[in-house]
Amino acid sequence: MHLTSDYRREYEQVFNTNTFVAYLQDTYRPIDSVALHFGFRSVLNTTRVGQLANWEPYTRTTAIAGGAGLTTSKPFLPHISGQWSFLPGHQIYFDIANNVKVLPVSGYNSGASPFATTQAAFDASRNSITSETDWNYALGYRYHSHILDANVYAYHTDFSNRLQKISSGSPNNPYTVISNVGAVAMNGVDAGIVLRPVRGLQIGSSISYDHATYSDNVTQTTTGGVVTYGIKGKQVVAYPRFMYKGQIAYRWKNAEVHADTQFIGQRNLSYTGDEKVPSYWLTNAGVRYDLTSLIGNVSGTSAFKRISLDFNVYNITNQHYISTMGQNGFPMVGDYQSVVLGAPRQYFGSIQVDF
Numbered sequence: 001m002h003l004t005s006d007y008r009r010e011y012e013q014v015f016n017t018n019t020f021v022a023y024l025q026d027t028y029r030p031i032d033s034v035a036l037h038f039g040f041r042s043v044l045n046t047t048r049v050g051q052l053a054n055w056e057p058y059t060r061t062t063a064i065a066g067g068a069g070l071t072t073s074k075p076f077l078p079h080i081s082g083q084w085s086f087l088p089g090h091q092i093y094f095d096i097a098n099n100v101k102v103l104p105v106s107g108y109n110s111g112a113s114p115f116a117t118t119q120a121a122f123d124a125s126r127n128s129i130t131s132e133t134d135w136n137y138a139l140g141y142r143y144h145s146h147i148l149d150a151n152v153y154a155y156h157t158d159f160s161n162r163l164q165k166i167s168s169g170s171p172n173n174p175y176t177v178i179s180n181v182g183a184v185a186m187n188g189v190d191a192g193i194v195l196r197p198v199r200g201l202q203i204g205s206s207i208s209y210d211h212a213t214y215s216d217n218v219t220q221t222t223t224g225g226v227v228t229y230g231i232k233g234k235q236v237v238a239y240p241r242f243m244y245k246g247q248i249a250y251r252w253k254n255a256e257v258h259a260d261t262q263f264i265g266q267r268n269l270s271y272t273g274d275e276k277v278p279s280y281w282l283t284n285a286g287v288r289y290d291l292t293s294l295i296g297n298v299s300g301t302s303a304f305k306r307i308s309l310d311f312n313v314y315n316i317t318n319q320h321y322i323s324t325m326g327q328n329g330f331p332m333v334g335d336y337q338s339v340v341l342g343a344p345r346q347y348f349g350s351i352q353v354d355f
Contacts, residue, residue, distance in 0.1 A: 011064055011108050012053035013115070019102070020044040025079075036082040045072040045102040049115045063119035064108045070115075072131040074100045094139045101132040104163075112165035112329075114178050121177060130161040130180065149194040159184035162214075164237070166271070167329030167336060181271070182216030184236060204247040212236040218271065218332070229332045234273040237330045240265035242279075254293060259285040267325060275335045280321035282342070286312030306354040311347075318345040 025039030051066030077100060083093040106113035114122065114129045140153035162184045166177050192206035214231045221227075235241060242265035249258035261283040269275045291307040324340035331338075 008055065009053040010055045010058035012051075013064065013066060013107055014050045014052055015047055015105050015115070016050075016069075017045065017047040017105060019046075033085045034082065037080065039079050041077040041079065043072060043074045043077065043100055043102065046070070047103060047105055047115070051119070059108060059118075061118040061120075065115045065117055065119055065122035067119075068122070068126060070103050070126060070129060072100060072102045074131075074133070089144050091142050092140070093142070095136070096138075097136050099134050099136065101134075103129065103131055112163055112178055114163070116165075117178060125178065128180070129163075129178075132159060132161050132163055134159045147196055150192070152189070152191040154189045155187070157184075157186040159186065164271075165326065165329040166220075167331055167338065179218065179220075181214060181218050181231070183214070184212060185215050186210065186212040186236075188212075200251040202247075202249050204245075206245045208243040210239060210241055210243075212239045214271070220332070229272055231271045231273075231332075234271065235268050237268045237271055238325045240267050240279070254290040256288045257286070258288075259283070264321075269325065269330060269336065269339070270334060271330060271332050274333055275331070277322045277325060277339065280319055280342075281317070282319055282321065283316045284312065284314050285316060286310065306352070308352045310350045310352065312349075314346040314348065315342070315344060320344075 020043070022042040023039065025037060028036045028038070030036070046069055048069035049066050051064050054061070054064050056062060077098045079095075079097040081093070081095040081097075083091050085091045103115075104111060104113040106116045108116055110116055114125060117125075134157050136155060136157045138153060138155040140151065142151040143149070160183050162181050163178055164181045166179050188208065188210040190206065190208045193204070195203040197203070213233050213235055217228055217230050217232045219226060219228045242263070244263040245260070246262075247258070247260040249256065261281060263279065263281050265279045267277045269277050288308055288310045291309060292305075295307060319342070321342040322339045323342035326338055327340065328336065328338035330336070
C-alpha cells in the first residue's frame, strides 16, 4: 500500500446534525425546608452522513457509511427531584429521571457510533438502531460545615438499547461493528468527605462502588454459524467496580504542598469477562510558591499581578498500568490490542506570570 499523494485522503465523511431541546420545570415548596422540582425535557435530533472520500486499501471496503440519516425523538422525558433540609447543614435529596442519549457521531472505525461502519453494515442496521435510554433513581445525604463536608449517594439505573463497539480480526486489520447489546442494570454507591481540621489544611477522600452488568446475552452470526455469547450478569467492559481517591493539601502563607492518590479496580476487556485489565494505584504530588510579594518586597514595586512557581511529580511510584481501553473496540472473548499504557513517572516545572 503506497500513498500516491502527500495529501491522500484515506476517508472523509461529512455530518450534518440538527438538535432541538425544550425543557419545562417548576418548584413547589410545601414547607420552607422542603423543595420539590417537577419537569420534563423534549429532544429531537437528526444526523445525516455523507461519504466524500474512500480509499479502499485503507478502509478495506468499497464504501463507508453515507447517504442517509438517523433520528432520535423523545418528546417527554420526565424529571422529578427534591431535597429536605431537616437541620442546619444537613440535607436529604432524591432524583428520578428518564434520559436519552442521542446517537453518537464518529468517523469511520473511530468510535461506538452507527456512522463509524461500512455502508453495508450501516444499511443493515439503521432500521433497527434505537437510541439508548435510561431510568435513573438516586437517594442521597449531604452535610456541610466550616470544618466538614460529607456526602453519600446511592443509585440504580436501568439502561435500554445499549450500543457497544465490538471488534474482531487482527489488530492491524480489525473488523468493527456497532451492536445493540440490550439492557444494562447499574447499582452503585458514592461517598466522599472533605476535612478542614486546621487553617490551611484540607483532607479529602472518596470511594465508589459500581455494579454494572449486562442483562441479556448477545447472539452474532459468524462464518462458523450463529454464536451466542454469555455476557448476561457480566460487568460492563471498561467499568471498574471499585474506585478510591484521596487528596491532601496544606497552605502556609505563600507556599502550598499537595498530594493525591487514586485506585482504579480491575476492568473487563472482553464482554464475557474472560480477559481483564488489572487494578492499579496512581500517586501524584506537587508544590507551589507565590513569588508576587517576595519580588515586590525586593524590587520595591511589581509589574506583575501574580508570579508563581510550580513543581509536580506525576506517578511517583512509576506504576505500570493501563489507562485507556477500547480505542479499537472490545472483543467478545479473549485478548485484543485495544489498550493504551499509562504514562510513567514524570516531572513538571512551570512559572506562571499574570500581567
